[in-house]
Amino acid sequence: MSGAIKKLIPLFDRVLVQRFAKETxxxxxxxxxESSNVKVLDATVIAVGQGARNQNGDFVPCSVKxxxxxxxxxxxxxxxxxxxxxYFLFRxxxxxxxxxx
Amino acid sequence: MSGAIKKLIPLFDRVLVQRFAKETxxxxxxxxxESSNVKVLDATVIAVGQGARNQNGDFVPCSVKxxxxxxxxxxxxxxxxxxxxxYFLFRxxxxxxxxxx
Amino acid sequence: MSGAIKKLIPLFDRVLVQRFAKETxxxxxxxxxESSNVKVLDATVIAVGQGARNQNGDFVPCSVKxxxxxxxxxxxxxxxxxxxxxYFLFRxxxxxxxxxx
Amino acid sequence: MSGAIKKLIPLFDRVLVQRFAKETxxxxxxxxxESSNVKVLDATVIAVGQGARNQNGDFVPCSVKxxxxxxxxxxxxxxxxxxxxxYFLFRxxxxxxxxxx
Amino acid sequence: MSGAIKKLIPLFDRVLVQRFAKETxxxxxxxxxESSNVKVLDATVIAVGQGARNQNGDFVPCSVKxxxxxxxxxxxxxxxxxxxxxYFLFRxxxxxxxxxx
Amino acid sequence: MSGAIKKLIPLFDRVLVQRFAKETxxxxxxxxxESSNVKVLDATVIAVGQGARNQNGDFVPCSVKxxxxxxxxxxxxxxxxxxxxxYFLFRxxxxxxxxxx
Amino acid sequence: MSGAIKKLIPLFDRVLVQRFAKETxxxxxxxxxESSNVKVLDATVIAVGQGARNQNGDFVPCSVKxxxxxxxxxxxxxxxxxxxxxYFLFRxxxxxxxxxx
Numbered sequence: 001m002s003g004a005i006k007k008l009i010p011l012f013d014r015v016l017v018q019r020f021a022k023e024t025x026x027x028x029x030x031x032x033x034e035s036s037n038v039k040v041l042d043a044t045v046i047a048v049g050q051g052a053r054n055q056n057g058d059f060v061p062c063s064v065k066x067x068x069x070x071x072x073x074x075x076x077x078x079x080x081x082x083x084x085x086x087y088f089l090f091r092x093x094x095x096x097x098x099x100x101x
Numbered sequence: 102m103s104g105a106i107k108k109l110i111p112l113f114d115r116v117l118v119q120r121f122a123k124e125t126x127x128x129x130x131x132x133x134x135e136s137s138n139v140k141v142l143d144a145t146v147i148a149v150g151q152g153a154r155n156q157n158g159d160f161v162p163c164s165v166k167x168x169x170x171x172x173x174x175x176x177x178x179x180x181x182x183x184x185x186x187x188y189f190l191f192r193x194x195x196x197x198x199x200x201x202x
Numbered sequence: 203m204s205g206a207i208k209k210l211i212p213l214f215d216r217v218l219v220q221r222f223a224k225e226t227x228x229x230x231x232x233x234x235x236e237s238s239n240v241k242v243l244d245a246t247v248i249a250v251g252q253g254a255r256n257q258n259g260d261f262v263p264c265s266v267k268x269x270x271x272x273x274x275x276x277x278x279x280x281x282x283x284x285x286x287x288x289y290f291l292f293r294x295x296x297x298x299x300x301x302x303x
Numbered sequence: 304m305s306g307a308i309k310k311l312i313p314l315f316d317r318v319l320v321q322r323f324a325k326e327t328x329x330x331x332x333x334x335x336x337e338s339s340n341v342k343v344l345d346a347t348v349i350a351v352g353q354g355a356r357n358q359n360g361d362f363v364p365c366s367v368k369x370x371x372x373x374x375x376x377x378x379x380x381x382x383x384x385x386x387x388x389x390y391f392l393f394r395x396x397x398x399x400x401x402x403x404x
Numbered sequence: 405m406s407g408a409i410k411k412l413i414p415l416f417d418r419v420l421v422q423r424f425a426k427e428t429x430x431x432x433x434x435x436x437x438e439s440s441n442v443k444v445l446d447a448t449v450i451a452v453g454q455g456a457r458n459q460n461g462d463f464v465p466c467s468v469k470x471x472x473x474x475x476x477x478x479x480x481x482x483x484x485x486x487x488x489x490x491y492f493l494f495r496x497x498x499x500x501x502x503x504x505x
Numbered sequence: 506m507s508g509a510i511k512k513l514i515p516l517f518d519r520v521l522v523q524r525f526a527k528e529t530x531x532x533x534x535x536x537x538x539e540s541s542n543v544k545v546l547d548a549t550v551i552a553v554g555q556g557a558r559n560q561n562g563d564f565v566p567c568s569v570k571x572x573x574x575x576x577x578x579x580x581x582x583x584x585x586x587x588x589x590x591x592y593f594l595f596r597x598x599x600x601x602x603x604x605x606x
Numbered sequence: 607m608s609g610a611i612k613k614l615i616p617l618f619d620r621v622l623v624q625r626f627a628k629e630t631x632x633x634x635x636x637x638x639x640e641s642s643n644v645k646v647l648d649a650t651v652i653a654v655g656q657g658a659r660n661q662n663g664d665f666v667p668c669s670v671k672x673x674x675x676x677x678x679x680x681x682x683x684x685x686x687x688x689x690x691x692x693y694f695l696f697r698x699x700x701x702x703x704x705x706x707x
Contacts, residue, residue, distance in 0.1 A: 253360075254360070256356075256358060256359050256360035257358045257359070258359070260360070262356065262360030265314060265315075265353060266314070273311060273383070276381075294314075295314075295315060297314055298311075298313065298314060298317065298383075298392065299311045299312050299313040299314050299317065299319075299352070300311075300312045300314065301309055301310065301311060301312075302310045302311075302312055
């Protein structure tokens with residue numbers, strides 16, 4: 001597997017996201033310390049599973065799709081590393097909302 | 102995301118509300134201390150998700166809509182800040198009732 | 203909201219009730235102390251929600267309606283004040299029975 | 304309410320029963336002490352609710368009806384007093400069986 | 405009730421059984437002590453309820469019937485006495501199996 | 506019952522199995538001590554119940570049948586003795602898999 | 607059973623997998639110590655069960671199939687040995703995702 005470009009297809013209602021990069025300065029320009037452990041709750045959806053199963057076993061498509069900008073909950077999700085990049089897996093139902101322009 | 106006007110579309114049966122401003126005086130005109138930690142339980146609905154899923158996976162629309170005046174439960178809900186304004190997210194089923202004129 | 207007559211429409215299977223006034227004398231005429239903390243379990247239904255949702259998400263109308271005289275359980279329910287009057291909210295399924303003449 | 308004859312209509316799958324009177328003598332004629340706290344598990348059904356709701360929200364009629372002689376479980380049920388008479392409320396599913404002649 | 409022959413009709417998926425009499429001697433003829441608290445797990449079905457309810461509320465007939473010889477679980481069941489005879493009530497789903505010749 | 510050949514028909518999704526005999530020597534011929542408490546997880550299916558009930562109450566036939574060679578879980582199951590032979594009862598869903606040639 | 611080539615057919619939604627071999631050197635060629643207890647989370651699907659049952663009792667086929675390369679969760683799964691080779695059993699719903707080229 002190591003040579004090919006590894007692409008993960010999540011299963012079921014799992015959603016693979018990448019958090020936005022941390023803000024390095026405040027809005028008024030003050031430089032934020034590198035170590036500030038403010039959690040970034042905004043993220044981009046990278047990949048989604050086929051969806052959860054309903055009571056008959058049919059897949060129910062996820063209501064978010066790759067490219068969506070979403071708001072993550074404060075807690076939860078599991079970190080995984082793919083090709084040295086940091087991603088997170090959340091269940092669809094744990095994602096709080098979508099940002100729209 | 103920071104430049105554009107951020108609008109959050111809650112997911113599923115989440116309801117985004119903004120609590121009424123705190124009363125500064127009692128009905129008989131007595132000025133209330135700023136620090137009084139009386140919780141405001143009346144709020145305005147700002148945005149609602151597509152609704153919870155039923156057993157087949159279909160969305161069941163929320164029974165409250167943006168603009169409704171609602172009565173919140175004493176506890177629960179999660180606070181989120183959007184563009185320095187304070188909002189709260191509740192599940193539809195936790196909202197106690199709607200105020201009608 | 204404060205000027206208009208506030209009317210609360212409960213949501214889902216919540217039932218808004220007002221307990222009967224406390225008996226001030228026993229049947230044989232003995233005056234009961236004001237402070238007697240005998241709980242009044244009889245109440246009048248003031249308003250009901252659209253009902254609980256069934257598995258498809260459809261509302262199932264409540265089996266009590268405004269004006270019904272009901273028997274409340276010993277415990278449970280949450281107190282709310284509207285325009286200085288004391289009401290209680292119960293789930294439909296917690297109400298024990300209806301009094302009929 | 305106090306003047307009219309109060310009749311309680313239980314809600315849902317609740318069953319209102321009245322326990323048989325306590326036996327005062329054993330079968331062989333020995334007088335039982337008044338204070339014997341032997342629990343009477345036989346009872347007569349006084350009134351039944353509309354029944355429990357199934358998954359669609361429809362009522363499922365109770366399988367016992369007023370007048371039935373039933374066997375109560377050792378524990379459970381809640382006591383209520385109506386016009387100075389002692390009754391008990393059980394859920395239909397907790398009632399063990401019906402006595403037939 | 406005391407004069408008539410009392411027959412209990414269990415409710416729902418309850419099964420009324422009577423355990424076999426305890427073996428008084430081993431297969432090789434050794435007399436077993438009266439007090440041996442070996443539990444008899446074989447029993448005869450005396451009466452069955454209408455069956456458990458499915459999700460629509462319809463009764464699902466029991467899969468054992470009066471006269472069946474059954475194997476009881478080691479634990480569980482509740483003892484009841486009818487006309488000085490000892491019976492036991494089990495839920496249908498707790499009965500392990502049926503003995504066939 | 507004691508004279509006839511006792512055959513147990515399990516109820517519902519119970520599966521009656523008999524574990525393979527313990528290996529007395531290793532593959533390379535070393536004699537294993539009698540007391541070695543290595544658990545034998547391979548077994549033969551002796552009898553199966555009608556199957557579990559689905560939500561409507563219909564039986565769903567077991568997916569293993571008498572004669573199948575199965576892999577048991579490390580833990581669980583209940584031991585029963587029939588005519589001095591040792592059998593075990595497992596729920597269908599606890600059986601890990603079937604061995605095929 | 608010992609002579610024949612043993613093939614395990616998992617039951618229900620169980621998935622039999624074989625973890626990839628441990629990397630012996632880092633990408634930059636540094637030899638990794640044999641004892642490094644880094645867990646290999648990548649695996650190949652060897653066999654799958656008929657699938658979980660839906661509410662009617664019908665099997666819902668697994669969404670992974672033999673040969674798929676999958677990402678396992680950090681914890682869970684049960685180890686089994688077949689013909690001295692180490693395999694693991696996971697529930698379909700616990701498998702995080704599939705790797706695609």
